[in-house]
Amino acid sequence: MGRQRSLLALILILAIAAIVVLTQLPMRLGLDLRGGSQLTLQAIPTEAVPEITPDKLESVRAVVERRINGLGVSESVVQTIGEDQLLVQLPGVSDPEQAERVLGGTAQLDFRSQRPGSESDLQAEYTARQILLAEQQQLQGNGDEAAIAQNQRALEESDRALTSYFEDSNLTGEQLRNAYAAPVSGTSWEVGLEFNDEGGRQFAELTRQVAGTGRSLGIFIDDELLSAPTVEARYAETGIAGGRASITGGFDAQRAADLALQLRSGALPVPVEIVENRTVGATLGRDSIQRSLYAGIAGLALVLIYMVIYYRLPGLIANLALVIYSLLTLAVFNLLGVTLTLPGIAGFILSIGMAVDANVLIFERTREELRAGKTLYRSVESGFYRAFSSILDSNVTTLIACGALFWLGSGLVRGFALTLALGVMVSMFTALTCSRTLMLFALSFPSLRKPNLFCPNLAPSSSPATPAS
Amino acid sequence: MKLHVIQQRQTWWLTSLTMILSGIVAMVISWQQLGAPLRPSIEFVGGTRLQLELACTRSDTCDAPIDPAAVREVLTAQGLGGSSIQVVGDNQTSLSIRTSTLDVESRTALLTALNQDVGEFDPATTQIDTVGPVIGRQLFNSGIQALLASFIGITVYLSIRFKPDFAVLALVSLFHDVLITMGAFALLGLVLGIEVDSLFIVALLTIVGFSVNDTVVIYDRIREMLKVHPDWHIDDIVDGAVNQTLTRTINTTLTTMLSLVAIFLFGGETLKYFALALIIGFIAGAYSSIFIASTMLAWWRERTGRAVLGSAEGITLDDAVLPRPEDAV
Numbered sequence: 001m002g003r004q005r006s007l008l009a010l011i012l013i014l015a016i017a018a019i020v021v022l023t024q025l026p027m028r029l030g031l032d033l034r035g036g037s038q039l040t041l042q043a044i045p046t047e048a049v050p051e052i053t054p055d056k057l058e059s060v061r062a063v064v065e066r067r068i069n070g071l072g073v074s075e076s077v078v079q080t081i082g083e084d085q086l087l088v089q090l091p092g093v094s095d096p097e098q099a100e101r102v103l104g105g106t107a108q109l110d111f112r113s114q115r116p117g118s119e120s121d122l123q124a125e126y127t128a129r130q131i132l133l134a135e136q137q138q139l140q141g142n143g144d145e146a147a148i149a150q151n152q153r154a155l156e157e158s159d160r161a162l163t164s165y166f167e168d169s170n171l172t173g174e175q176l177r178n179a180y181a182a183p184v185s186g187t188s189w190e191v192g193l194e195f196n197d198e199g200g201r202q203f204a205e206l207t208r209q210v211a212g213t214g215r216s217l218g219i220f221i222d223d224e225l226l227s228a229p230t231v232e233a234r235y236a237e238t239g240i241a242g243g244r245a246s247i248t249g250g251f252d253a254q255r256a257a258d259l260a261l262q263l264r265s266g267a268l269p270v271p272v273e274i275v276e277n278r279t280v281g282a283t284l285g286r287d288s289i290q291r292s293l294y295a296g297i298a299g300l301a302l303v304l305i306y307m308v309i310y311y312r313l314p315g316l317i318a319n320l321a322l323v324i325y326s327l328l329t330l331a332v333f334n335l336l337g338v339t340l341t342l343p344g345i346a347g348f349i350l351s352i353g354m355a356v357d358a359n360v361l362i363f364e365r366t367r368e369e370l371r372a373g374k375t376l377y378r379s380v381e382s383g384f385y386r387a388f389s390s391i392l393d394s395n396v397t398t399l400i401a402c403g404a405l406f407w408l409g410s411g412l413v414r415g416f417a418l419t420l421a422l423g424v425m426v427s428m429f430t431a432l433t434c435s436r437t438l439m440l441f442a443l444s445f446p447s448l449r450k451p452n453l454f455c456p457n458l459a460p461s462s463s464p465a466t467p468a469s
Numbered sequence: 470m471k472l473h474v475i476q477q478r479q480t481w482w483l484t485s486l487t488m489i490l491s492g493i494v495a496m497v498i499s500w501q502q503l504g505a506p507l508r509p510s511i512e513f514v515g516g517t518r519l520q521l522e523l524a525c526t527r528s529d530t531c532d533a534p535i536d537p538a539a540v541r542e543v544l545t546a547q548g549l550g551g552s553s554i555q556v557v558g559d560n561q562t563s564l565s566i567r568t569s570t571l572d573v574e575s576r577t578a579l580l581t582a583l584n585q586d587v588g589e590f591d592p593a594t595t596q597i598d599t600v601g602p603v604i605g606r607q608l609f610n611s612g613i614q615a616l617l618a619s620f621i622g623i624t625v626y627l628s629i630r631f632k633p634d635f636a637v638l639a640l641v642s643l644f645h646d647v648l649i650t651m652g653a654f655a656l657l658g659l660v661l662g663i664e665v666d667s668l669f670i671v672a673l674l675t676i677v678g679f680s681v682n683d684t685v686v687i688y689d690r691i692r693e694m695l696k697v698h699p700d701w702h703i704d705d706i707v708d709g710a711v712n713q714t715l716t717r718t719i720n721t722t723l724t725t726m727l728s729l730v731a732i733f734l735f736g737g738e739t740l741k742y743f744a745l746a747l748i749i750g751f752i753a754g755a756y757s758s759i760f761i762a763s764t765m766l767a768w769w770r771e772r773t774g775r776a777v778l779g780s781a782e783g784i785t786l787d788d789a790v791l792p793r794p795e796d797a798v
Contacts, residue, residue, distance in 0.1 A: 094592040100573035275601035283593040288737030295735040299728030353725040364717040390689045394682035401678040404619035416671050
């Protein structure tokens, strides 16, 4: 009986510890439950970077993180997944529109100088492009797919032509110290640039070369010409010194702010594409968690009632064990930092089903032994002993399925596998230790030592030939 | 109550075959109509789904249900004429739109247009899902891989713990459960337009886990009885094992059903069809464990001439008290 006592004490301590953990540590809820936006970004290899190495992905992550932080979303998370993907979580964001826009471009800024002899060509091409752009906007309103595609091709052709009029310089976004949006007039905005010392020197040199020649300075972002200002003749001696410049390109306030943020955060080494966006509005998440939770609790209450009616005293004990089980499992979730998602809750509810099953197996076995004419104490003992192999095999097969889901599955699926697996492991402990200890404790009271409390309609002198069911 | 599973095995097998075949027919029809055996959600094929709810800020904004024709007009104007539109919710004030994959500009343009022309939507209850076609295939493939890996893992484990023929037949009954659930959802996809997403694959895996539980419990009893009564005919052993574990199978299935039915009826939209898949699968699983896995084992042992193990290799448990099935009333 000494061992029973210490086990009983252990269970009591564990249950109290679980309650303490649950009240002290907050439950971590997934974005689908508390609302927010989750974006998956795919890094795309380019000619310059044909392969996404872990180093490259890490630097992509750093830039993405800076851009996200620039948006001012609290508790945002950026993490790498797999070889070439990033996961961005933005709690509380109902429409990740701004984040998506800011993350969209690589923001590769570079300054180029115009090749001599292309002055008139550039002017003509630039005007033609403006017309094409205006047409494109109009076409997108109509939704004429074929015309849009044709126009898009013309635009790309024009971009290529424009790019060919310029030659590269060494001045890029890397030599920036700061970038900010500033209003010019009315609704028109510009992006102000501040170079570091090296950048300032290069900018002065670049402007000196083109000053007064009629050739212009090309400001490119992601290989697209944003503006092509000319430099006045008076700078021909020294160039524009002071390390400051600005990009004007007909920006509105939003676009200017986005671009400034992108430039401040640095250029992405490779372009990224948003391949997945899952956004749940804040109250929608709360509604679905409440409804599912209430439904789950109602279902469980029915299970508890059923257990008492059908299995009587053992049912009552099983219910106690189930409550302890739930406390322990939730505490384990909190301790391990499991983020609870909707499929995760489903996994937990199913693991309760597994825990109930273990108890059902044991009590059915106990009844069989009782009907076979064994004493109460031996029936209980052999109920636990004999049900063990069934419980072990069925739990191990469930764990195998969970393992497959966890290693091969994606985000939502993994949450489910994790909660179910943890639940099954805890239930092995509670069904075999908890229920057993509580049952033997109950048997130590003479008033509870009545076979009828375990199995109704038990014949007073049952023979070994009594049917099992 | 006593079930004679062996005697009526033709009935059980025929019932299962009918169910599976009608499911396969549904999948074939669905293949012809939709190009996939089950109606795939955007999660597997890529696309954008917007779920919007009218903001009931003023008392009059939520009175009128959303007019699908107005929504269709907005979508056509945006060049998204081929999208599917569903007006849902108790008062028809929620909107579910499924389009091709939208980038942020087109989505913002669409949302702005909808807010202007259809009504003011509440951003706090909006749900946006965009899945690129590549990642959709990735999600699908990883789901199928997980399913296959768990099949292999379970078969290997059962071969070690039991005998290879137990494992193979358990696998057959798993396929049975998966096929019936898929068939049911192919039918639901055709009739009610219900889509399958990665939660459905999770459901299939859970069904596999639970159904194998039921089968294992019965096989465990068969294994035990084979040890105690090696001289019995396999038919008697299977009948006995099924009947002795019947109450357990029914009780476990019933208690699990209580929670699932509650989630199906009252739970949030996301888990509704997940719960339904589990309900169908668990019932199929309990059925296949009781009627299919067991009878097929008896049939297989008979065919391979191992109907009676013979007493020579019998191991007796000292406190064996298992009743002979013939003694049952």
